[in-house]
Amino acid sequence: DVKVTQSSRYLVKRTGEKVFLECVQDMDHENMFWYRQDPGLGLRLIYFSYDVKMKEKGDIPEGYSVSREKKERFSLILESASTNQTSMYLCASSSGTGEIGELFFGEGSRLTVL
């Protein structure tokens, strides 16, 4: 059974803290994505990666960075968390070109920044 695992389901952090969100997939997928999901808005793409060591900015990369040192792992980093980064963060992976094909999502990480 295919699986995308996010390290933390719920996090509470303080303004200015550095936050790491980890995502691991076991499907040998080339493509990995980080989205945030906020009420009343569609999923917004933060960063994505088509290969190890590669990263591309999505629609809202400001305040975030990513790391992909291994094919199966894609990390999202908030260098200095702010209250407007309180959100649900979803990691996804897919095979194929770009986002073509089925996206497999993790369960999500709900981050609250106080």
Next chain:
Amino acid sequence: GQNIDQPTEMTATEGAIVQINCTYQTSGFNGLFWYQQHAGEAPTFLSYNVLDGLEEKGRFSSFLSRSKGYSYLLLKELQMKDSASYLCAGMDSNYQLIWGAGTKLIIKP
């Protein structure tokens, strides 16, 4: 600009049929996706349409009209477990997904 529009919320009765509409405007078009997301859970893939017409998959069907920029998801024989949000997403010419805000479907007994 690129945009996906779908109703915010719909209510239907167990055993009935419901149609969730989605209109899209994308720069180029490489297909239309539907995902299901139960509260507190990950979205899961339901369907992908790139050609005009209806695709049936069990109780769920998805329709696409490229000339009208329109899609719908049809759910038959509704069950309580179908209560969820349904996300519509269009893929543009760069193979990027543009997501709608989702339609929350409430099923009543």
